[in-house]
Amino acid sequence: MNILVILAVVVVMFGLRFLKPNALAWAAIWWIGVYLVFRYGVDPPMPTSILGMFMFIISLVLVAYVTAANDRIREVADTLIAFFVNPEYKVALGLTLVLLPLLVAFQVYSGMSGQPQAPLLARTIHPPPPGSISYQGKQIDLLTVHNPFRGLEQSDPTVFEAHVAGGRAVYYQNCVYCHGDNMEGDGFFAHGFNPIPANFQDPTTIAMLQESYLFWRIAKGAPGLPSESTPWLSAMPAWETFLSEEEIWEVILFIYDYTEQRPRVSEEVH
Numbered sequence: 053m054n055i056l057v058i059l060a061v062v063v064v065m066f067g068l069r070f071l072k073p074n075a076l077a078w079a080a081i082w083w084i085g086v087y088l089v090f091r092y093g094v095d096p097p098m099p100t101s102i103l104g105m106f107m108f109i110i111s112l113v114l115v116a117y118v119t120a121a122n123d124r125i126r127e128v129a130d131t132l133i134a135f136f137v138n139p140e141y142k143v144a145l146g147l148t149l150v151l152l153p154l155l156v157a158f159q160v161y162s163g164m165s166g167q168p169q170a171p172l173l174a175r176t177i178h179p180p181p182p183g184s185i186s187y188q189g190k191q192i193d194l195l196t197v198h199n200p201f202r203g204l205e206q207s208d209p210t211v212f213e214a215h216v217a218g219g220r221a222v223y224y225q226n227c228v229y230c231h232g233d234n235m236e237g238d239g240f241f242a243h244g245f246n247p248i249p250a251n252f253q254d255p256t257t258i259a260m261l262q263e264s265y266l267f268w269r270i271a272k273g274a275p276g277l278p279s280e281s282t283p284w285l286s287a288m289p290a291w292e293t294f295l296s297e298e299e300i301w302e303v304i305l306f307i308y309d310y311t312e313q314r315p316r317v318s319e320e321v322h
């Protein structure tokens with residue numbers, strides 16, 4: 053609730069009782085007053101579609117009120133006719149005729165150029181992975197599979213670095229266009245997609261996930277997402293057909309290395 057807005061509108065409405073404007077002005081002021089209360093007086097703000105529905109109903113109510121008495125109808129008609137024929141209002145009439153189409157054009161423009169609205173249905177960004185997947189015909193158990201190169205980080209850092217370098221090549225040949233130079237999900241193509249490519253620098257993506265999860269997502273891409281987490285219009289390709297198993301594990305190493313994040317490890321007791 054924004055008390056100041058509501059109070060201001062109530063004061064104006066109260067003032068109308070003394071000013072006694074004609075029926076047309078009265079209806080217009082009421083319409084604007086109600087709009088201001090719904091648009092700026094309510095917190096959290098209501099969705100535009102609901103606001104539109106309310107304003108439609110308010111418009112009907114005002115029309116019903118104004119047309120319910122003959123003298124009010126006459127007042128509105130007289131005001132409108134005076135506005136159109138009285139030379140005194142020539143300038144105002146001209147301005148109205150120019151501004152009205154401009155206002156409509158502006159509405160259409162801002163409606164089309166605005167940020168895309170978030171879909172109404174919440175999407176599960178990290179749906180639970182399947183227990184196992186078939187990768188190029190080979191069955192991979194996602195619950196037990198580990199990155200075969202991860203152990204080298206401790207045991208043989210030089211060989212480990214070579215695999216990270218392999219992953220770097222895979223990343224810059226395949227992933228950079230969408231996931232971006234800095235892995236923030238802002239590659240050249242990123243702006244055309246909704247959902248946008250994952251931002252690996254964000255602590256809610258790869259830092260929360262196990263390497264086996266990444267393997268699944270990279271291998272199966274958008275087509276591999278379970279249907280429960282629809283609507284998914286993800287552009288993430290299924291890399292199974294383009295990359296070898298080894299290349300996928302390498303690119304995973306590189307993504308964690310570059311972002312300085314650590315994969316989540318399962319808490320199981322070995």
Ligand code: HEC
Pocket residue numbers: 177178222223226227228229230231241245247248249250256257258266269270273274286287288289291303
């Ligand atoms: C055509 C654009 C595009 C390309 C190229 C692309 N991705 Fe993606 N990727 C996406 C989009 C969009 C998402 C977010 C939606 C989703 O999760 O499917 C995503 C999501 C992901 C995720 C899931 C992250 C999470 O938090 O769940 C991983 C992992 C990933 N991409 C890795 C890669 C790798 C590795 C490559 C290169 C081999 C790659 N992507 C290439 C578009 C792309």
